[in-house]
Every structure is written in structure tokens, then in C-alpha cells.
Amino acid sequence: MKNFSFVNAESKEAALEILHREQEKSCLVAGATNVMPFIRNRKLNDKTLINIRNIKELRFIRDGEDKIEIGPLTTIHDLEKSEIIEKFAPALRDAAQNFADPTTRNSATIGGNIANASPAADTATPLLALQGVVVAESKSGVRRIPMDEFFLGVNKTALAPDELITMIEVPKNPGNSASCFIKLGLRNAMAISVVSVAAALELAAGKVAAVHIALGSVAPTPVRAKKAEAALKGKEFTPELLEEAVKLVAEDISPIDDVRASGEYRKTVAAVLVKRALKKSGNL
């Protein structure tokens, strides 16, 4: 870690002001659990670290009328303990319970987890399956970015250099209340996933009314399994249908060979995990 300056932002307004001034030199830090390793293996240098950890107004979980609202500085520990999350976004609760270890969960935040845009980010797959929306603010205004358009590549998001995530919204869809998340890692603690899956399924009279499936660690960004979703939608939810639909998962993903697993293995396992997640979500 060579050349850094450090600024403390005490309020949202102050953070936006600093982002506006520093532009590309900005590097927001909250829990710092991603930024620190980056700094230490020299992937980041010559930046202005903007500490937003203490901005209390951005740490909340609110139960809105048709959606829940999550502040970006909500820690993973907060998510794990929240009754609102448990009720309306169980996939996110599952992800929080499987996230690294309790010490890291006390520091890491949901905003940082998605802003870092790791293909393996544990909260990214649930937010995709739950059809979340990122609210981003800069000095020039506010915009809403659907999760489907948020991730552009490894560590790349749709956020402009001067934008700050100020809220994450999760709609209260019936399927979201029955959602779940499954992660396969090399060990239970501190593990970066080999494959992770989140699924939200809404059934009406035995038929699939709505389904959203998202996978992590199988492409440059967390991705939706849209072909499998299309094969399920509108049909009667049976083990046979499920068996057929998950065969299509491999077509929506492009996993690579890396230190954790081979691409081939990931393809096989992804289909199995999607099947398990949908069974759990649909009580099959």
C-alpha cells in the first residue's frame, strides 16, 4: 500500500461532495473487508479512501408498503438478525448466515458487497433473484438501477465514479417470501463460493406464476438462469418439469476453471443446486 489519502465522511451530503470532487480517485470504504485485501495485494493505489462507515443515516432496514428498503451500510450481521429480512427476503437471510464468519459480518456491508461486484458476492445472487433495485445518488440527482442492469463485469458496476448507493429496494413479491439461497464452498467459513444459487418461486394453483433464479461464481457477473426460468413459467410445478428445466441452467452460465473448481464441475453442480433451491422454495 503506497500512496493514499483518507477522508472521513460524516454524512451522506459530505460523501457526495467528496465523491464529486475526487471523481475517479474516489474509493469508498465502509467495512473495508474487500478494500483492504485489494490494497494489500496492490490492486488499488493512489486513491482517496472515503470512509463512510459512520454515516448512521445509511444504515437501516425498513418495512415499506410494497417493498423493503435496506440502507447500504447495513451490515451482514444486521441482515442476519432482521425479522423484516427473514419475512420478506429469506434468500438474503440465508446468504447472510453463510457469509464469511461472524467477525467479518460485523464489518462487511450489503452496499460494499454489491459495489465490489465480485461474481461470487454472496448478497448479489439473492438480490438478483428478489428483483432488487439499487438507488444511487450523486450531486446531479438520484437514479434507480435494477439489479439486472447493475453488474457489468468483474469488479465493474453501472455506478458512475461520483455515485453513492443510498438504498437497496426489494419488492414484496409473493415469491420473494419463499425464496432461498444455497452456497457451495470449499469450507463453511470465510469461503468464496464455488457456486451459489438464489431462487424465488411463486406458485398459483400448482402452476409456476413467477420464478427468478440467480447464480454466482459461474460467469463474470452474477447471472440469471433465464432459459430455465422460461421453461418453468406457466407450467405445473412437478419433479419431472424441474428435472427438464435445470438441464438448461448450463446454457445460461459460462463458468471458468480456477483454483476453487473446474468449469465442468461448476456446470454440473449449478444444475443440482438450482434444483435443490427450487424444491425448497416451492416446497416440493
Add this chain to the structure above:
Amino acid sequence: MTKHEIEIIVNGKKRKLTVKPNDLLLNVIRDEMHLTGTKYGCGIGECAACTVLMEGKAVLACMILAVSAHGKHITTIEGLAQGDQLAPIQQAFIDQGAIQCGFCTPGMVLTSQALLNENPHPSEEEIRDYLRGNFCRCTGYTAIVKAVQSCAHQEARGKK
């Protein structure tokens, strides 16, 4: 790099320090305050040997910039005992033989204390889950879990 004046309350004592923006809380605790009970293990948030309590919550000191800890209350392993009187969790580690080489012990003890603060009567499964990030390369996990359990039972008896 510009230096920053910070104030951290460590084990109840206010400490004024001058740090660089890239100084780790871990290094400041060890090298500036000479509280070497907090261990430098992996340095990348994998082993939890550097665990300290910040505002009562277990966090990894190798993942925190000292400058961002300004104004915070930190408890290190040196701050658990009251004078010569060990904290119950420390005594429990000794009684159960839960210490082998000792390198992971400060982190283990502090993470266990954080668990007991949150949940005074954890089950074995809850203990194992809470300590999942703390590595013991002597693999003395069974005795460590027993120590936390015995402590939970003691507290339960104490309350009755």
C-alpha cells in the same frame, strides 16, 4: 501521505496517536501500543487470530485502518481480565486445556466472549458456527468448544 491524529479508547484507556492513512489497526495495537496479545496471522481476513472487540463486536484488526477506528472503544485480549482476576471465559480455556501453541487463543477467547455477550447460552452447534472463522492449526477445536460450553453453563448456574 498526510498523517492523522486519532484517539482510540483501548481497554478503557484513551490513547492519542499519529497514524498514516495506510496503518492497520492491528499494527498500531501491536507496534505502537505494544499490546502484542493480538496476533498477526494471515493478514488477509482468513484466520481471525487478530480479532478484537470494537464497540463490543468481534472484528478483524487486520481489515481495519487505524484511522477509521478514531473515537471507537476497542477491547483486546489484555483488557478482558480485571487486574489478576481472569474473565470466566479465559479461566474456562485454561480449565478445559483449550490452549495448545496459544497463537489462536486471543482471537478464540475474544470471539467466544462476543458470542456469550450476544447469546449467553449457546448450543454446541451455535458455538461451532460462531467460531467458524477462527483457525486453530493445532486443531484443538473440541476443547475450545467445551471451554465455551462450560462457561455458558457456569453463567447459567451463577444466575440461578
